[in-house]
Amino acid sequence: MEKIKNKNSLSxxxxxxxxxxxxxxxxxxxxxxxxxxxxxxxxxKPSSGKYFDTINPATEEKLSSIxxxxxxxxxxxxxxxxxxxxxTWSKLPAxxxxxxxxxxxxxxxxxxxxxxxxxxxxxxKPIRESRDIDIPLAAxxxxxxxxxxxxxxxxxxxxxxxxxxxxxxxxxxxxxLLMAAWKIAPALATGNTVVLKPAETTSLTALKLAxxxxxxxxxxxxxxxxxxxxxxxxxxxxxxxxxxxxxTGSTDVGKLIQxxxxxxxxxxxxxxxxxxxxxxxxxxxxxxxxxxxxxxxxFNQGHVCCASxxxxxxxxxxxxxxxxxxxxxxxxxxxxxxxxNTDIGAINSxxxxxxxxxxxxxxxxxxxxFYQSSYAIPKKGYFCxxxxxxxxxxxxxxxxxxxxxxxxxxxxxxxVEEVIEKANNIPYGLSAGVWTDKGSKIFNLTxxxxxxxIWANTYNKFDPTSPFGGYKESGFGREGGLHGLMPYLKF
Amino acid sequence: xxxxxxxxxxxKTPTIDQVGVEERVARFQTRSIKKESKVQGLKLALNMxxxxxxxxxxxxxxxxxxxxxxxxxHDVMQGVPTxxxxxxxxxxxxxxxKELDGTGIKVASVATAFPSGQSTRKVKISDTHFAVDxxxxxxxxxxxxxxxxxxxxxxxxxxxxxxxxxxxxARLKVILETGELSTLENVRRASEIxxxxxxxxxxxxxxxxxxxxxxxxxxxxxxxxxxxYYKTGKMVGxxxxxGISTAxxxxxxxxxxxxxxxxxxxxxxxxxxxASSLANDILMQLQKEQDGVYQSGDYFSKx
Numbered sequence: 001m002e003k004i005k006n007k008n009s010l011s012x013x014x015x016x017x018x019x020x021x022x023x024x025x026x027x028x029x030x031x032x033x034x035x036x037x038x039x040x041x042x043x044x045k046p047s048s049g050k051y052f053d054t055i056n057p058a059t060e061e062k063l064s065s066i067x068x069x070x071x072x073x074x075x076x077x078x079x080x081x082x083x084x085x086x087x088t089w090s091k092l093p094a095x096x097x098x099x100x101x102x103x104x105x106x107x108x109x110x111x112x113x114x115x116x117x118x119x120x121x122x123x124x125k126p127i128r129e130s131r132d133i134d135i136p137l138a139a140x141x142x143x144x145x146x147x148x149x150x151x152x153x154x155x156x157x158x159x160x161x162x163x164x165x166x167x168x169x170x171x172x173x174x175x176x177l178l179m180a181a182w183k184i185a186p187a188l189a190t191g192n193t194v195v196l197k198p199a200e201t202t203s204l205t206a207l208k209l210a211x212x213x214x215x216x217x218x219x220x221x222x223x224x225x226x227x228x229x230x231x232x233x234x235x236x237x238x239x240x241x242x243x244x245x246x247x248t249g250s251t252d253v254g255k256l257i258q259x260x261x262x263x264x265x266x267x268x269x270x271x272x273x274x275x276x277x278x279x280x281x282x283x284x285x286x287x288x289x290x291x292x293x294x295x296x297x298x299f300n301q302g303h304v305c306c307a308s309x310x311x312x313x314x315x316x317x318x319x320x321x322x323x324x325x326x327x328x329x330x331x332x333x334x335x336x337x338x339x340x341n342t343d344i345g346a347i348n349s350x351x352x353x354x355x356x357x358x359x360x361x362x363x364x365x366x367x368x369x370f371y372q373s374s375y376a377i378p379k380k381g382y383f384c385x386x387x388x389x390x391x392x393x394x395x396x397x398x399x400x401x402x403x404x405x406x407x408x409x410x411x412x413x414x415x416v417e418e419v420i421e422k423a424n425n426i427p428y429g430l431s432a433g434v435w436t437d438k439g440s441k442i443f444n445l446t447x448x449x450x451x452x453x454i455w456a457n458t459y460n461k462f463d464p465t466s467p468f469g470g471y472k473e474s475g476f477g478r479e480g481g482l483h484g485l486m487p488y489l490k491f
Numbered sequence: 492x493x494x495x496x497x498x499x500x501x502x503k504t505p506t507i508d509q510v511g512v513e514e515r516v517a518r519f520q521t522r523s524i525k526k527e528s529k530v531q532g533l534k535l536a537l538n539m540x541x542x543x544x545x546x547x548x549x550x551x552x553x554x555x556x557x558x559x560x561x562x563x564x565h566d567v568m569q570g571v572p573t574x575x576x577x578x579x580x581x582x583x584x585x586x587x588x589k590e591l592d593g594t595g596i597k598v599a600s601v602a603t604a605f606p607s608g609q610s611t612r613k614v615k616i617s618d619t620h621f622a623v624d625x626x627x628x629x630x631x632x633x634x635x636x637x638x639x640x641x642x643x644x645x646x647x648x649x650x651x652x653x654x655x656x657x658x659x660x661a662r663l664k665v666i667l668e669t670g671e672l673s674t675l676e677n678v679r680r681a682s683e684i685x686x687x688x689x690x691x692x693x694x695x696x697x698x699x700x701x702x703x704x705x706x707x708x709x710x711x712x713x714x715x716x717x718x719x720y721y722k723t724g725k726m727v728g729x730x731x732x733x734g735i736s737t738a739x740x741x742x743x744x745x746x747x748x749x750x751x752x753x754x755x756x757x758x759x760x761x762x763x764x765x766a767s768s769l770a771n772d773i774l775m776q777l778q779k780e781q782d783g784v785y786q787s788g789d790y791f792s793k794x
Contacts, residue, residue, distance in 0.1 A: 016754045017531055017532065017535070017745075017749055017754065017757055018528060019522060019523070019524060019525075019528050020524075020525050020526040020527055020528040020529070022523035022524075128521065132521075283506060284506065285506040285507050286506075287507075287511075287512075287515075288507070288508040288510075288511025288512060288515070289511075291511055291514065291515050292511070320718075323721060327753075331749075331750045340521070340522075340523040341522055341523055437506040457508050457510075457511065458510065458511065
């Protein structure tokens with residue numbers, strides 16, 4: 001508290017003006033002690049009888065027990081999906097399909113507050129993000145694809161689009177509900193039925209979505225949700241009665257999936273890793289570019305496949321950009337994800353924190369200049385300070401490999417040709433950012449950068465109408481927009 | 492004080508991305524300021540107010556009442572600071588100075604043919620001398636927006652430098668009247684001109700046109716101050732004025748200040764609010780934090 005010595009000139013003295021904690025209430029949420037598998041419209045126990053814990057990464061406390069599905073359970077789910085496809089969903093007029101999807105979207109909006117809090121508890125992301133981005137965007141995806149359900153003939157004129165059948169969908173832990181929406185909404189709109197597996201560390205919002213879907217009156221078996229780890233995922237990939245695999249996750253697993261489905265009739269879309277370049281030219285709006293750098297790498301603790309983890313700054317402005325970046329780092333609040341003022345929440349799991357720390361050690365050994373903000377992080381829970389590696393080289397492993405955490409490497413460049421070469425010199429090609437005042441420069445780069453999504457003078461902007469997906473080892477197929485319908489259709 | 496830094500090329504277009512500025516501003520607005528940090532912030536804001544009356548119908552009686560209010564915002568409550576300054580027309584400086592004697596509250600005077608600035612250099616300088624000779628601690632000048640929009644940046648620069656000289660020991664606040672400058676690039680350019688010409692404070696608006704202080708404009712001005720500080724190590728003050736009438740908005744401005752320039756600027760030596768009705772809303776919020784309930788506006792004096 002400030003001392004009032006002189007009434008005319010209030011001084012905080014040594015103490016700083018800090019924001020008092022402002023945590024979001026958790027009293028309104030409804031979490032069960034144990035969650036079952038959602039198969040054929042009912043919650044059923046796993047055949048093995050096994051369960052695993054899901055924990056809150058910010059406190060390391062257990063939130064709930066989650067059923068562990070094996071091959072038998074997956075087979076049951078696929079059979080339910082096939083039955084629903086054959087008997088009800090593919091027979092339903094498209095207009096009626098749309099109505100169900102609209103209903104899911106509206107219910108999600110109504111329960112947005114509960115979903116945001118659970119997303120934050122289970123995954124560690126700041127409540128500001130789950131409240132303002134994840135949940136509203138998930139609802140928007142359902143709204144958007146609901147609109148397409150009865151307009152497929154117009155989306156693809158004279159091509160007679162037809163549904164595929166049963167889609168097996170496997171999603172990651174970084175945007176649990178949003179990825180479920182990205183997968184389920186277009187699959188349902190195009191008339192397919194679904195078996196979806198959420199990531200094992202973040203199953204809760206998918207299971208809450210199962211409850212919501214049950215409430216929506218969607219015919220039994222149209223959406224089935226099975227929980228578990230890699231083995232459950234493998235059972236989906238290898239099941240012979242699945243027509244399509246949609247996967248978002250690591251490049252390693254993506255490669256395994258491609259091997260497994262080679263020679264089968266299964267269609268696939270893979271949305272894999274990334275190591276995006278964010279390129280700042282001398283004529284960029286510098287202060288806004290600094291915000292774009294912050295948003296590009298520290299959004300969702302850097303657990304974003306399209307995160308701009310490689311920063312390229314033109315040499316003329318490198319000093320000022322880096323100074324501003326360091327100052328901005330100091331204002332980032334790292335801590336309780338439920339606090340409305342938190343900018344950077346908890347790392348999703350102990351294993352992921354270990355991976356990030358491993359890379360930080362590698363970066364230090366490789367000799368890039370290590371820098372972290374001075375903000376004190378909580379002792380309990382999985383947290384990582386926002387981290388910079390200055391003066392990094394193209395040959396450093398921290399520059400080449402995906403870290404999936406709040407770690408940014410910084411390189412400088414001199415010419416446009418040089419930065420294009422360096423930006424493309426990576427096995428990934430998911431996204432990139434370009435910051436310049438000059439439109440022609442933007443279009444030159446968007447033509448030459450091999451990345452599926454390129455943002456100009458902004459970063460990490462998502463919209464249901466805009467297709468998203470990668471080049472090279474970042475995968476293939478597009479999600480979102482009109483393009484997002486195609487992977488679920490045959491012509 | 493000689494400026495060692497090379498002058499920027501004012502004719503070069505500074506690059507500002509309006510969408511990005513607005514996004515950043517939206518983030519300040521979602522900071523949740525509660526409990527002790529709210530009380531602390533509200534007191535700071537109160538202490539940064541330049542309590543203002545700038546009307547054609549101002550009289551000695553009105554100015555006297557305002558000065559009393561400045562020193563006694565709400566005597567029934569403990570621990571309430573005073574405002575930073577009282578801001579009046581030059582003709583009332585002498586009176587305000589007398590009324591505020593011994594309170595430590597500064598007297599700020601508008602000058603240079605406020606609010607339009609449409610007059611000769613000679614008149615503007617003599618206006619400034621009059622205010623300073625009558626005892627003004629601070630001078631709030633307006634820039635020549637017409638000359639600025641015509642591209643006569645040297646004219647605007649020289650005029651500010653001349654007024655600064657006329658100010659002597661008084662601190663100079665330079666009003667850009669951003670509502671007439673139309674783009675953020677222009678706001679950035681005008682801020683640079685004012686700062687390099689010797690402004691102690693840069694100020695958004697006269698309060699005399701409807702488009703007064705906005706948060707995007709204030710952010711661009713703070714960022715200009717920061718860039719100057721990076722280059723020279725010298726601090727420049729900021730004063731958003733006009734349209735800031737509630738405690739909630741004032742706190743958002745303080746959040747912006749804290750996260751852009753840092754704690755060093757969180758004092759009335761470097762930050763002011765030009766406002767007339769803001770003080771009572773802050774007092775009402777402070778009373779609510781103390782008692783837990785809102786009181787009627789009739790418990791707070793309106794001067």
